[in-house]
Amino acid sequence: MAKSLHIYLQIANNIEQKINSNVLKVGDKLPSLRTVALEKGVSLSTAQQSYFELESRGLIESRPQSGYYVSYSHKHFRNIPQTSQPVIANSTDNIEDLIFTFRNNISKAKVELSTGVPALELLPVAKLNKALVNATRKLSDSGLNYDKSGNGTLKKQIAFRSLMWGGNLKEDDIITTSGSMEAISFCMLALAEKGDTIIMESPVYFGLLHLAKSLGLNVLELPTNPVTGIEIEALKKTLEKKKVKLCILVSNFSNPLGSCMPDENKKAVVKLMEKHNVPLIEDDLFGDLYFGTHRPSCCKTFDESGIVLLCSSFSKTLAPGYRVGWVAPGKFKDKIARIKYYHTLYATSITHEAIGSFLENDRYENHLRKLRQSLHRSSLQFLRCISQYFPDDTKVTNPQGGLHLWLELRKKADTIELYNTAMANKISIAPGRMFSLQNQYNNCLKLSCGLLWNEKVEDALKILGKLAMK
Numbered sequence: 001m002a003k004s005l006h007i008y009l010q011i012a013n014n015i016e017q018k019i020n021s022n023v024l025k026v027g028d029k030l031p032s033l034r035t036v037a038l039e040k041g042v043s044l045s046t047a048q049q050s051y052f053e054l055e056s057r058g059l060i061e062s063r064p065q066s067g068y069y070v071s072y073s074h075k076h077f078r079n080i081p082q083t084s085q086p087v088i089a090n091s092t093d094n095i096e097d098l099i100f101t102f103r104n105n106i107s108k109a110k111v112e113l114s115t116g117v118p119a120l121e122l123l124p125v126a127k128l129n130k131a132l133v134n135a136t137r138k139l140s141d142s143g144l145n146y147d148k149s150g151n152g153t154l155k156k157q158i159a160f161r162s163l164m165w166g167g168n169l170k171e172d173d174i175i176t177t178s179g180s181m182e183a184i185s186f187c188m189l190a191l192a193e194k195g196d197t198i199i200m201e202s203p204v205y206f207g208l209l210h211l212a213k214s215l216g217l218n219v220l221e222l223p224t225n226p227v228t229g230i231e232i233e234a235l236k237k238t239l240e241k242k243k244v245k246l247c248i249l250v251s252n253f254s255n256p257l258g259s260c261m262p263d264e265n266k267k268a269v270v271k272l273m274e275k276h277n278v279p280l281i282e283d284d285l286f287g288d289l290y291f292g293t294h295r296p297s298c299c300k301t302f303d304e305s306g307i308v309l310l311c312s313s314f315s316k317t318l319a320p321g322y323r324v325g326w327v328a329p330g331k332f333k334d335k336i337a338r339i340k341y342y343h344t345l346y347a348t349s350i351t352h353e354a355i356g357s358f359l360e361n362d363r364y365e366n367h368l369r370k371l372r373q374s375l376h377r378s379s380l381q382f383l384r385c386i387s388q389y390f391p392d393d394t395k396v397t398n399p400q401g402g403l404h405l406w407l408e409l410r411k412k413a414d415t416i417e418l419y420n421t422a423m424a425n426k427i428s429i430a431p432g433r434m435f436s437l438q439n440q441y442n443n444c445l446k447l448s449c450g451l452l453w454n455e456k457v458e459d460a461l462k463i464l465g466k467l468a469m470k
Helices: 007-020 033-040 044-056 096-108 125-138 152-165 180-191 206-214 232-241 263-276 330-344 349-358 360-389 415-424 455-469
Strands: 060-063 067-070 175-177 197-201 218-222 246-249 280-283 308-313 325-328 404-408 444-448
Touching: 007 033, 007 044, 033 044, 044 060, 044 360, 096 206, 096 415, 125 349, 152 325, 152 349, 175 180, 175 330, 180 206, 180 246, 180 280, 180 308, 180 325, 180 330, 197 206, 197 232, 206 218, 218 232, 232 263, 246 263, 263 280, 308 330, 349 360, 360 404, 360 455, 415 444, 415 455
Parallel strands: 197 218, 197 246, 246 280, 280 308
Antiparallel strands: 060 067, 175 325, 308 325, 404 444
């Protein structure tokens, strides 16, 4: 299903790798366009397109009558945060006021550096509008009746796309839902009861934390590496010492760290879950938003016993407002199906049909290629601005996919205070304190690089960097 990269992107990616590995250093002059064209056997316009791509990523710059030069390398400037060491406490703080203040203020911001969805300009709005109209025509009842068995087109396409991450799902393996959070909530309701202990990464998306808290569950936040995800040894020790009912992990490009578990870690996690008979809810919202050449696998890829419940949606890649999600619950399918029936009866027929039909005929894959390129460019521009405008001791992650950057400021920094001053400048950020039930990450923040990169975004980051200096 995956198509080879365009030649200009192959050339651009090769040069980017040389910059990141310090073969090409900041200030080095690049070969002329004519030289690149001759060496690679491509046209002059293709060579020029490669350099334009690198310029859009903020890695090189053109100097009139001189040529192209390396202008930025994130490895040259930045250290990434270390593995988290979450606070262990019997009680949790109530930060719901902060969460709701944050959510209510988002609409007041002129530059949203916190929203974890792609900008509207990056989504195929006209094509989706057409798909909605076609859905009302295709459905025998125009979408007015209940969708009692889940949309067949959608489930068929989800099953087909599982080949991308090494899976082998069948249409009947899938239960459709109204978004990923609904899928996860069904899994939690089916598998845990009030007072049970569950495991999560730390920091982790606040929606997962507060869903668990609302259900009366005790959350154990475990050490998490910003590159490789949850620490396997910590997970192993916890499973051996504690009675754990279930585990929730965001395996690929997590929110907020952007970590992506390598295959060996995913295999190890699945083995641990099987050994201790602990279900794993895997949230794979961001797996399609990879910047490299291959989509990462899932924990579900290595699940032979059905202990992994894989949840996802199209909210982060295609249509946030359509609320189209799904879960492949493995051996827990009957339990999840009952919980869905008890709580929502059926899914929304029109939007599910529209997304299902959009996934056909390579439209989704063509959209994803463009979206991934835009997000990659944006993330590199964000890193460049953080390097230029933020305090020298700022640490920042460098995820290889997804929408999120996690920043760690000096120890005494207060990012809730920074949030308030940023909002006074109509700029929204996500304070790190939101991503834990414990009193920690107060000097951290999350930024979303899902925006269409432009001068307005750079100016906002420049202002934010100045505020972080204070």
